[in-house]
Amino acid sequence: MNKKFLVLENIEKRFPIPGKEDYVAVTDVNLEIQKDEIVAIIGHSGCGKSTLLNMIAGLDMQTSGNIFLKAKEVRGPGPDRAVVFQNHSLLPWLTVYDNINMAVKKVMPELSSKELRERVERFISMVNLDHAKDKYPGEISGGMKQRVGIARALAIKPDVLLMDEPFGALDSLTRANLQEHLMKIQQKVKNTVIIITHDVDEAVLLSDRVIMMTNGPSATIGEILEVNLERPRDRVALQEDPEYIRCREAILEFLYKKFAKEDE
């Protein structure tokens, strides 16, 4: 069971186009992800990586193929697969505290009010937002919002954390800061994470394996790269690390030589 934690089998997604042949977004995707593994999925825009994530999340349904989580077939969305959305999707009428509280309360109704409060506060502390817990999303920065999104997703104790370009909308300094946060959290509490990204450094820095997607239509897994770097990882020291440089080059080679994409 530890081996086959999350399994994707022959996944295909088609979108019907009236009067024409179906548009095949992704096809023939086979992937096994182990427990506590961090996997990055990288590819040019339009390669169906978000579609793939949405299918794992259950927000979108594959046309054919199967997804199994802990040997159970995935049918529809559920809190066992928490999603951190690119645009954070916090509810703007709730404070930081209430956003997380709302999720935990729903997923863990058995908690006493004391346990509930402690759990919410623990996850707010985990992303260093104690000072902002009574603020509304409109009052905090984009990076802070995304941290709340991560805390909310982790607080419901998901089997898999799905992140859809979670730092894509942030400036590069804030992004680096959040990557550090994510790595620190991962050191403390192990999670199985799938992170969609188009940032080569982010993919290598964060993940154990990088899944490289070919270009759409009919996108599929092109190559899978193992990142054999010790944790904790230090972004500055890594710049000189031969393994880091090898991984970076392999991804760059894939994205810009083998599957270069012209601007449309």
Next chain:
Amino acid sequence: MKNETIKKIVLPFIVLIAVLAIWIQIANNIEDFPTPKDVYISAFGGVNADGDEITGVLADPFYVANEDDKGIFWQIVNSLKRVFAGFVLAALVGIPLGLLIGMSKNASYAFDPFIQIFKPVSPLAWLPLLLYIFQDINMTAISTIFVTSIWPIIINTALGVKNVSEDYMNVAKVLQFSPVEKVFQIILPVAVPYMFTGMRLSLGIAWLVIVAAEMLTGGIGIGFWIWDEYNNLNYPNIIIGIILVGIIGYILDLIMGKIADYFDYRKRGRA
């Protein structure tokens, strides 16, 4: 800042002088048209143009001479009662209907043509029909307000529901919210500010409608009072009526705006 305050007082004052000047010109050219002074005396009492000592309309607003002769305060109270009755009914029916239309495409297809057709119908067109149905002043006025003020509530409520972003619904899906939880935790918080915008428009319409409705139904109420003063050749009182209707409409809008702001999450926690 202080400069702005002075401007806000002085500039409307200049407009007021201009309006009074035009008004006096009109009064000089139309026989028996009340001058500002006539209106002032009619409002607050004094010796009128005919040399009679009169009590002003606003000087004694609470008098009750008999069932058909009451002070201006009671006229307004009666109008407001009808406005609120019609408005509350419109909200009670309009909000659930708007929620339904916003949430269900089929309901939207089903109701939309009728909303588009009945929305532009003037209250005066409804009035004879409703008067025929109810044969009663109160019921006719209330139902006229209901049928003319319900549309903005329905339309804005539905618009609010349609504005719930896909992202919020995805959050609800991941957390496996029940339909009831979706309504109360996601849809209503987004839709409530729109609902109140609709209700604010609706209350404005209701206040517009009541004056016209009461003129035709008679009895008691500010609209009827204005018409009655016309029939009594008491022209200064018509102008008092107009100003009063305006001020009360403004106050209603202010109150509704404050309530709307209170329920609008976008105006909260943004100091």
